[in-house]
Amino acid sequence: MWGGTAAVVLGGLLAAGCGGGGKDAADESTGKAGKSAAGSYPVSVTDCMGAKTTFSDAPKRIVTSNASSLELLLRLGAGDKVIGTGFPPGKGTLPGALDAQGQKVKVLSQNVIPKEKLLGSGADLYIDTFASMGGMGGGGMGDAPTVEEFKAAGINHIYLKSTACAAQGKKPVRDLSAVEADITSLGAVTGTSAKAKELVAGMKEKVGAVQKAVGGTAAGKRPTYFFFDYDAGTKQPTVVCNRQVANAVITLAGARNAFADCDGDNKQVGWEDVIAKNPDWIQLGVRNRGSEAANKKAFDEAQKWLETNPATKGLKAVKERHFLRIASEPTTIAGVENAETVEKIAKTLYPGKVG
Template identity: 30%
Template structure:
């Protein structure tokens, strides 16, 4: 009788121990939040754990990683010095992390760094049909998350808005197990912008704005799906080419002249300085009757401010001030 009781007790203890082990295992898995699945353009990306060897491309995407304190999850970044978009703030924030490639990286560069994650976008480190894409990196065990603004290159999407940038920060937070930090960061950006807009002096008319990135024969500008359109609208203006269904694209100067922008936004980066771009516009007789040129209404945004990233709120504030000075 005693032996049977002892056996039953042992069995009960074993079952309890097994159940506790299973509970703790599933509880810990649930507490860690993994696996996680996020939407990346037209794909779903599932991760079983936070990336440990991430690479970001371009200055603005890298600053998103820094804003969430993800340096310890990174092995490097790419695509900054080759485009001359390096910013002192980025240099200070990135610490000892190396730039693995001055422009777009190859598969070999990412493999050489033992990367397990690549944060890039279409025309922000990847090209449609190129050698580095989500499809080409998948067999190598490298997960890819795509910049939301850039999704227009491979799929239909709504007009660009600040939500594109917020969405990327929230998804990065989930990917790296920093969801609460990402939510707090996005909320702070939204509140900052809302407070700023609530105290703005109303504009009597909506200023017509042209974004001049580069190019003399044909200007390279930002259309309906490029981040500057969202920044301009948040500041109270209207992009004169927001009817062009592109993010960044070339147009003809005739369209710029015909649409008579009252403010011209200069994107500052590369070999040609913002001042040189302004001087080109001032010195060309074809542009002398454009209101923005005639009245010297130029506003300069750094590349890192004009593309999706943590400095977009600062850019909106500068644009809003420029619009109210111009009109």
């Protein structure tokens, strides 16, 4: 799966970069990199607490914490520098030619990479997608190396701030600027800024077209939207709050996140809370199983659960069969496909207006 367990385990995927807005996430890299399209160095980036890491040249041996950061590097053309990953992408879960490339990357762990294995990997850079990896005041994902241990091993440690800083965000996330800043920053660090610029431009173009079509819709006329994280469990639903990148995806698509009043990234609620919201639309958020048939089966299961469960079968969206079959990963995890998801949602909610 593409980040598989990530949608829940990460505890908050992709919200605003540390205290609001994507500018901060790329300021240091683009500011000092200036001519980064040509791979100019030094390049500096900061973490959620403002600690700076400076690169005198491009990293040569990169380890990624999960499939989302791996995919970004593959899209940037820096995949040949990746020597290992945790939370690997399942076969068939990455788009197009990226899938075969992703399958060639050495798997250091199916989950969080053990500390000893990471420190002994020979990497000179570790890209961390996870929220709360020890050094930033969080509870940590596993036994994370300390700043001193990373330094002793010769490994620079940087974060995808749109994800790792999500829980610390100070305001709701309503755009993809933090994700775009992560792409820009990674491009500067890896000497692939020209490609990063191209990817960001493509995202802006897609989202811009949607905004032109539906951006002027009054708040009260926007349909309410519930992201049903089926794979997170059905006993107690896990919802996306206003610091999560999914809140931006939903908002940009012209909808209202049913739980936009929840400050944070993700939160467990009761089904009575979902019933009280009574959303107009429900996204069947299942993780990519790697094939069209397997994905259809998972979507069918999620839909059937909603249609037969006593607590949910009376919901407006369920009765009207207002379901969207869009995978979890491009909605909740940072990446180029966030913009494509904005477009997909908008086309469903506003038929004839978008695309």
